Amino acid sequence: MKKSIPGTENVVMEIRDMQIFLAVANEGSITRAAEKLEYVQSSISIRIQQLENELHTVLFIRQRQGVQLTTSGQIFKSYAEKILALTQEAVQVVSDRSTPQGPLRIGCLETTAAIRLPNILADYHPSYPEVDLTLKTGTTDELTKLVLKFELDGAFVAGPVEHEELETTVIGYEELVIVSGGQHLSVEQMEELQHQTLLVFRIGCSYRQKYEDWLNAKGLRPAKIMEFGTVDGILGCVHAGLGISLLPRSVVERANAHYKLHIHQLTESAFNTETLFIRRKDSYVTPAVSELIRIATEKFNG
Structure with missing residues (x-):
C-alpha cells in the first residue's frame, strides 16, 4: 500500500484556493477580495476556512x-x-509558439509612462495584439518589490538597482535636470536651493533620493517637501511657482508646450541616470517580454 507524506493526507488545495487566499491577503479584507474576484463573500470565507483546516493553522487574524x-x-x-507564478510560467512555456501572446504584467515609472511608454506601445500593441498587457505605475522601490513578489x-525603473534575484537590462538613459517655474534660480548658488520647496513623488522615488542625497552631501536640506502622485501634478505646481523639482529633461521639454518652465542643468554624472527593465532571474523570458525589451530599447535610443 502506498504511503502518503505525513501531515499531507488531507491537503487537497487547488490553484483557485491560493488565488483566493492571495486576494484576501493583498486586499486585507474578505469583502474587497470577494468584489475583486466577483465571488459571494460567504464563499470566500468558507474557502479560507477550509484552507486553514487543511493546513492545520490560522492564516488570518479577523478584525472589525x-x-x-x-x-x-x-x-x-x-x-x-x-x-502561482510557476503555474503561469508553465502554461506559457508549454504553449509558447514563439509569437508574443498571453498576459503580460508590466510596471513603469510615472515619468516613463508619460513620455516614453506611449511610443513604445504604439509599435508593440499593433504588432502583437494577442498580448494582454496590463500596466501599473509606481516608484522604483514599489515596482521592484512587485517584481520580486511575482506580481x-x-x-521599467530608474537605476541603479542591485538585487541578487533580479536581472537588469539597460533600456536607455535620462538626463535629470532641476526645473523651476521660470523664476531666476542659480544652481551654482546652493543656498538658493536650500530655500526652495521640493516637489516630488512619494518616498521610494529614485529621482527624489538622488536630489536629497546631492543636497545632503553639500550639507543642505530643502526647506519643505511636497509629495505628488502624478507628473502633471508636479509640473502644474512648479509652473505656479510653488517650488522646484528634479525630473528627466525629456519630460520637462515636452511639458514646456503647456507650462512656463525653466531648466537648470546639473553637471554631475549622477544625474545622467539609467532606465532599466528589471525581471526575476528565475523567470522564463517569454517572447512577449523579449519583444517588449527590444522595442523599448529601439524607441528609447531612436
Missing part, C-alpha cells in the same frame, strides 16, 4: 475592519506567490 496575516499566513503567502513580469 478587515483581516491581517498571521506569521503562518505570511509564510504561506510567499509560497503561494511562487506557486509583475517586469518593470
Whole structure:
C-alpha cells in the first residue's frame, strides 16, 4: 500500500484556493477580495476556512475592519506567490509558439509612462495584439518589490538597482535636470536651493533620493517637501511657482508646450541616470517580454 507524506493526507488545495487566499491577503479584507474576484463573500470565507483546516493553522487574524496575516499566513503567502507564478510560467512555456501572446504584467515609472511608454506601445500593441498587457505605475522601490513578489513580469525603473534575484537590462538613459517655474534660480548658488520647496513623488522615488542625497552631501536640506502622485501634478505646481523639482529633461521639454518652465542643468554624472527593465532571474523570458525589451530599447535610443 502506498504511503502518503505525513501531515499531507488531507491537503487537497487547488490553484483557485491560493488565488483566493492571495486576494484576501493583498486586499486585507474578505469583502474587497470577494468584489475583486466577483465571488459571494460567504464563499470566500468558507474557502479560507477550509484552507486553514487543511493546513492545520490560522492564516488570518479577523478584525472589525478587515483581516491581517498571521506569521503562518505570511509564510504561506510567499509560497503561494511562487506557486502561482510557476503555474503561469508553465502554461506559457508549454504553449509558447514563439509569437508574443498571453498576459503580460508590466510596471513603469510615472515619468516613463508619460513620455516614453506611449511610443513604445504604439509599435508593440499593433504588432502583437494577442498580448494582454496590463500596466501599473509606481516608484522604483514599489515596482521592484512587485517584481520580486511575482506580481509583475517586469518593470521599467530608474537605476541603479542591485538585487541578487533580479536581472537588469539597460533600456536607455535620462538626463535629470532641476526645473523651476521660470523664476531666476542659480544652481551654482546652493543656498538658493536650500530655500526652495521640493516637489516630488512619494518616498521610494529614485529621482527624489538622488536630489536629497546631492543636497545632503553639500550639507543642505530643502526647506519643505511636497509629495505628488502624478507628473502633471508636479509640473502644474512648479509652473505656479510653488517650488522646484528634479525630473528627466525629456519630460520637462515636452511639458514646456503647456507650462512656463525653466531648466537648470546639473553637471554631475549622477544625474545622467539609467532606465532599466528589471525581471526575476528565475523567470522564463517569454517572447512577449523579449519583444517588449527590444522595442523599448529601439524607441528609447531612436
